[in-house]
Amino acid sequence: MAVTAGSDPVITRTSVPDPGPxxxxxxxxxxxxNPTDVMTWRRGRFPTGETTPMVGGYDLAGEVVSIGRGVTILQPGDAVAGMPRFPHPAGAFADFTTAPARHLAKVPAGGPGAAEPDWGRLAALPLAGSRHGRPWWTPPGSRRTTRF
Structure with missing residues (x-):
């Protein structure tokens, strides 16, 4: 879904990207x-200067399909959530996007009896869970512990 200043979002076709290293x-x-998405639609540019039309969206939840060279912390099939590349747009309003593996949190299965994670709640967590500019997840290599 591409956004252009002053107009409704438009469904567009894009190719599936390949993950880089x-x-x-x-x-x-x-x-x-999130509020930055709304600001982008109104102003026609992202806070970092990218202009529309562009596939927007910051907060996402999904499943890892493939990994790029050097990725060891995530594997295909892992459920993840995050706000990758922030403050640059993550392309979350697409069917597929690439993201730095260290910008995503691996999330547990959906709980007792659940077949899948609650994707909608997970997608709402990244911005809402951030505190004072600190991420809600534990970046790889950190000594803190992530709790969901």
């Missing part, structure tokens, strides 16, 4: 709209 390809299961 240190990146993963994510099949988007859910994306949430």
């Amino acid at each position: 240190g990146e993963v390809l994510v099949r988007i299961k859910a994306a949430s709209v």
Whole structure:
């Protein structure tokens, strides 16, 4: 879904990207709209200067489809959530996007009796869970512990 200033979002066709070194390809299961997305639609540019039309979306939840060279912290089939590349757009309003593996949190299965994670809730977590510019997940190599 591409956004252009002053107009409604438009469904467009794009190719599925290949993950680069240190990146993963994510099949988007859910994306949430945060205030920066709305600001982008109104102003026609992202806070970092990228201009529309562009596939927007910051907050996402999905499944890792493939991994790029050097990725060891995630594997195909892993459920993930995050706000990758922030403050640059993550392309969460697409079916697929690439993201640095270290910008995503691996999330547990959906709980007792659940077949899948609650994708919608996971997509709403990244911005809402951030505190004072600190990420809600534990970056790889950190001594902190992630709890969901």
